[in-house]
Amino acid sequence: MHPYRTHSCAQLRASNVGETVRLSGWVYRKRDHGNLLFVDLRDHYGVTQVVVDRDSDAFAVTESLKLETVICIQGTVKSRGAKEVNPHLPTGEIEVRASSVEVLSESAELPMPVAGNVDYPEDVRLKYRFLDLRREKLHSNMVLRSQVIASLRRRMIDAGFTEFQTPILTASSPEGARDFLVPSRLHHGKFYALPQAPQMFKQLLMVAGFDRYFQIAPCFRDEDARADRSPGEFYQLDFEMSFVTQEDVFAAIEPVLYGVFDEFSKGRAVTPPPFPRIAYKDAMLRYGSDKPDLRNPLEIVDVTEVFQGGPFAVFAKAIEAGSVVRAVPAPKAGTMARSFFDSTNQWARDEGFAGLAYINFKAGEGGGIAKNLGPERVAQLVAKMGLGPNDGVFFACDKPGNAAKLAGLARTRVAQELDLIEKNAFRFCWIVDFPMYEWDELEQRVVFSHNPFSMPQGEMDALLNKDPLEILAYQYDIVCNGIELSSGAIRNHKPEIMYKAFEIAGYDQSVVDEKFRGMINAFKFGAPPHGGSAPGVDRIVMLLADEPNIREVILFPMNQKAEDLMMGAPSNVSEKQLRELRIAIVGQPK
Numbered sequence: 001m002h003p004y005r006t007h008s009c010a011q012l013r014a015s016n017v018g019e020t021v022r023l024s025g026w027v028y029r030k031r032d033h034g035n036l037l038f039v040d041l042r043d044h045y046g047v048t049q050v051v052v053d054r055d056s057d058a059f060a061v062t063e064s065l066k067l068e069t070v071i072c073i074q075g076t077v078k079s080r081g082a083k084e085v086n087p088h089l090p091t092g093e094i095e096v097r098a099s100s101v102e103v104l105s106e107s108a109e110l111p112m113p114v115a116g117n118v119d120y121p122e123d124v125r126l127k128y129r130f131l132d133l134r135r136e137k138l139h140s141n142m143v144l145r146s147q148v149i150a151s152l153r154r155r156m157i158d159a160g161f162t163e164f165q166t167p168i169l170t171a172s173s174p175e176g177a178r179d180f181l182v183p184s185r186l187h188h189g190k191f192y193a194l195p196q197a198p199q200m201f202k203q204l205l206m207v208a209g210f211d212r213y214f215q216i217a218p219c220f221r222d223e224d225a226r227a228d229r230s231p232g233e234f235y236q237l238d239f240e241m242s243f244v245t246q247e248d249v250f251a252a253i254e255p256v257l258y259g260v261f262d263e264f265s266k267g268r269a270v271t272p273p274p275f276p277r278i279a280y281k282d283a284m285l286r287y288g289s290d291k292p293d294l295r296n297p298l299e300i301v302d303v304t305e306v307f308q309g310g311p312f313a314v315f316a317k318a319i320e321a322g323s324v325v326r327a328v329p330a331p332k333a334g335t336m337a338r339s340f341f342d343s344t345n346q347w348a349r350d351e352g353f354a355g356l357a358y359i360n361f362k363a364g365e366g367g368g369i370a371k372n373l374g375p376e377r378v379a380q381l382v383a384k385m386g387l388g389p390n391d392g393v394f395f396a397c398d399k400p401g402n403a404a405k406l407a408g409l410a411r412t413r414v415a416q417e418l419d420l421i422e423k424n425a426f427r428f429c430w431i432v433d434f435p436m437y438e439w440d441e442l443e444q445r446v447v448f449s450h451n452p453f454s455m456p457q458g459e460m461d462a463l464l465n466k467d468p469l470e471i472l473a474y475q476y477d478i479v480c481n482g483i484e485l486s487s488g489a490i491r492n493h494k495p496e497i498m499y500k501a502f503e504i505a506g507y508d509q510s511v512v513d514e515k516f517r518g519m520i521n522a523f524k525f526g527a528p529p530h531g532g533s534a535p536g537v538d539r540i541v542m543l544l545a546d547e548p549n550i551r552e553v554i555l556f557p558m559n560q561k562a563e564d565l566m567m568g569a570p571s572n573v574s575e576k577q578l579r580e581l582r583i584a585i586v587g588q589p590k
Contacts, residue, residue, distance in 0.1 A: 004072055004104075010046025014093045016077045021096060023048060024072040024104065026134065027065050029115050037062050039098075041073065044139075049086075049095040050075065058101040068107040068114055068134070073098045122551075127565040129556055141553050144264065145541045149216055151263055152237050152537070155256045161214040161239060166201035168194060168218070173515065178222035180232075183581045194220035197534060199453065200519045202240040203491055206530040207522040214239040216537060224560075227549050228483055228539055231562040236486065237540075240532035246474050246490050249531050250274065250430060257478070257485075257535065261426050264544045269425040275478070279433040288326070288408020290434075293482030294427035296415040300407045303327045303395070306381050312372045315357075315397045324400050326407035329385055330392035330414050334361040340417070341368065344394060347413060353406045357395040364389040412482075426543065428480050433457075436473040437504065448505050450475045453519075454489035456501060463500045478535060480543060488533025495523045 004024040012021065025043035032038075037052040039062060050073055052062045058073070065071065075098040086092030111127075112120045114134045125132045132138055153163070172179045172193035179193040195201075197219050205213045217238040225231040237256075241249060254273035261270045276294070283290050286299045304324045307315040315325055333340060341358045348356040359368040359378070370378050387393060394414065396406040415421050436456050438449035446468050454473040456462050462471050474490035492498045498520065502512050512520055541553040551557040558564050578585070 001074075008045040009041055009043040009048040010090055012048060012077055012091050012094050012096070014079060017079045017094060019077050020074070021077055022072065022074045023050070023096065025070070026114075027067050027069045027071060027107075030062075030065065030067065032063070039065070039073075041071070042134075046090060048091045049080075049089075050098050051078075051095050052098045052101065056099065058098050061101045061103065062098070065101075065103070066107050066109070068110060068131075069103060070105040070107075072102045072104055074100045122559060123565060126557070126559055129566050133555070138552065141541070141545045141547065142555055144545055145537075145553055145555075148260060148264060148541050148544065149537060151260050152256065152540075153216065155259055156214045156237070156239065159212075159252060159256060161212040162210060163215050164205060164210070164213050165215055166195070166198040166205075166217065170195050170201075171515075171518075180220045180222055183583055185580050188582045196221050197236070198238050199451075200516065202238060202532065203453070203493075203519055203527075203530065204522055206240055206242045206491075207525070207527045209242075211242045212239075213241075213532075217534070222562075225558075225562070228542065230538060230550050230554055231558050231560070235537040236534040237537055238532070238534040240530060242528040242530045244490070244529065244531055246432070246476065246531065249488065249490070249533060250277075250476075253478075253533060253535070254428075257428065257480075257540075260540065261480075261544065265426065267424070269422075271426065271428040275428040275430055277430045277432050280431055280435065281433065283431050284404045285326075288404045288406070288411055289482075290431050290477065291479050291482055291484045292429065292431075293412070293421070294429055295422035295425055295481060296411060297420055297422075298329055298331075298411045298415050300404075300411055301327045301329075301385050303381060303384060306377050306384065307373070307395075307397075310377055311374050312369060315395070318397050322399060323397050324403050326396045326403045327381070327385060328356075328394045328396070328407055328410045328414055329387065330394060330418060331388065331420070332390055333392035333414075333418060334367075334390040336360070336392070338367075341392065341394075344410070344413065344417070348396075348406060348410065351406075351409065353396070353402070354398065356406070356410060357397070358392060360392045361387065361390055369395075426480055428478065431477040431479060432475075433472045434475040434477075435469065436471040436475075436501070437468040439469060445506055446504060451487060451489045452502065452505065453491050453498075455492045456497070459494070460497050460500060463497065463504060468504050474531070476533070478533065483539055483543060485539055486533045486535040488531065490529070490531035493523055493527040493529055495520055498523070 001022055006022045009023055009025050023041055025041045027039055028042035028047060029040040035054045037059065039050040040047050041050050052058050073096065075096040077094050078097050080093055080095055112124050112131060114131060117137065133142065169182060169192040172191065177196055179196065182192040182194065184190045184192060198217050202213055215238050217236050218233060219236055220233050223229065223231060241252060254275055258270055258273055280290055283292055285302060288300055302324060304319060307325050308319050310316050341360055345356045345358065357369045359366045359370045366378050385393065394410050396403045396410060398406060435449050437446045440447045450473060454475045457472045457474060477487050478485045492501060499509050499512055538550050538553060542550050545553055547553055556566065
């Protein structure tokens with residue numbers, strides 16, 4: 001007999017009754033019934049109920065066991081009575097009557113319980129993450145993560161992609177988020193950077209002729225934490241393809257994403273390919289966001305012309321000064337109490353906006369600002385938006401950017417309040433036709449709005465002859481349930497176009513040659529048209545696990561201050577290490 005186990009804690013069934021078995025695991029729960037001790041023994045695979053009689057030599061050992069102590073038991077498989085069967089456990093038809101119990105490792109007093117679903121403060125959970133990971137929900141999340149990655153890898157290989165690993169130590173890039181820098185011991189005063197993404201390396205693989213590349217890539221960005229973004233590091237399904245158009249990229253990755261979500265959906269609906277394509281400009285108008293949640297049926301409408309030059313002076317004057325008016329419908333809300341509309345207006349103010357005007361229709365009669373607007377313009381509004389006799393509508397009036405933001409937030413809030421968001425569904429879309437450049441108010445100059453290595457639509461002709469702020473790029477994002485899974489692009493593979501594109505953003509040729517020397521030099525030796533994307537693995541698992549915070553699908557996450565409370569990182573290092581790197585620690589800046 002194996003010294004630790006003949007079966008896992010999830011294997012035994014009624015067919016095993018009468019067998020002598022050995023199990024090992026953690027003491028999950030313990031119940032004293034006088035003459036009997038019941039122990040729920042847990043391992044990675046599941047739970048088995050162990051029973052110890054008072055007359056057994058194992059009783060004294062079992063009675064003193066602390067929760068989460070690791071033990072090995074030997075005993076006989078018995079059938080539970082019909083009334084004692086636990087239908088919620090795969091092993092619920094049986095129990096093991098223990099003849100011996102051996103303590104393999106005793107547990108100290110627990111700083112947090114493992115059994116149950118009681119939530120604990122973040123600092124406790126992260127400091128004792130190894131205990132947190134023993135909890136059922138978190139443990140299953142990590143198994144799901146492994147299964148999702150295996151499925152992604154299998155599907156990519158089946159689609160003709162080849163997996164390669166790109167460097168972790170590389171050069172710093174002037175674009176994007178902050179780099180994590182690594183000092184060089186051999187080249188004093190110089191630094192490596194951890195890759196924010198394998199962007200240039202995967203493009204170089206295309207130049208090298210590999211055609212279809214992918215990897216489950218670790219990426220590092222010195223960014224602040226958010227619910228859907230872990231500070232420091234994350235993983236993505238990075239891929240690139242040669243001799244492709246934008247539609248070829250979509251056609252390659254859509255079956256992979258659909259397949260993975262369908263495989264782990266547990267009956268939830270998934271958007272079938274081809275996923276909807278929405279132009280960036282339309283997304284900002286209809287949804288107030290470039291990450292629209294298509295489970296929400298509400299669409300924003302531009303109603304500036306209804307208010308322009310009209311009797312509602314507050315909006316009319318704002319429109320003269322360059323504002324727009326965006327309307328958010330609230331179906332069947334007209335008959336609701338006025339408090340619904342007033343509380344939504346107050347919510348907008350609490351969010352830092354001027355507020356939300358509204359009209360609430362009851363049997364076709366309009367309240368709110370309807371009287372200020374006048375019957376003719378109200379009728380125009382109803383026709384334009386297709387409003388029903390008992391609908392409501394909210395109005396965001398501000399400069400285009402702020403109006404879109406407020407309307408987008410209001411669209412989400414209204415749909416949540418009215419319970420309109422589709423349940424048990426994953427709704428995908430592509431956001432396409434991003435602007436190549438945008439105006440940076442702080443720096444008062446044109447900057448890249450997205451990926452600087454994207455091919456501008458119209459190529460060199462557009463760069464030479466169009467207003468930079470009017471140039472669109474072959475850039476695209478894939479979004480699921482309002483979460484951006486990845487950005488991607490058809491790449492700029494021509495050196496002369498790249499030099500011009502960077503020149504418009506304020507970088508002369510010498511900067512491009514210095515900062516991107518590997519890629520720009522490679523392009524001078526024949527580069528294929530190529531493109532790709534990189535869906536975020538952490539966010540995919542977060543959606544499939546139905547977790548609101550990405551921390552719940554990462555094995556050992558940092559806290560919001562980018563600290564590893566379990567390992568004590570970031571930490572001080574020795575003077576010897578600093579001398580080797582010729583680094584001196586200066587005082588805190590005042």
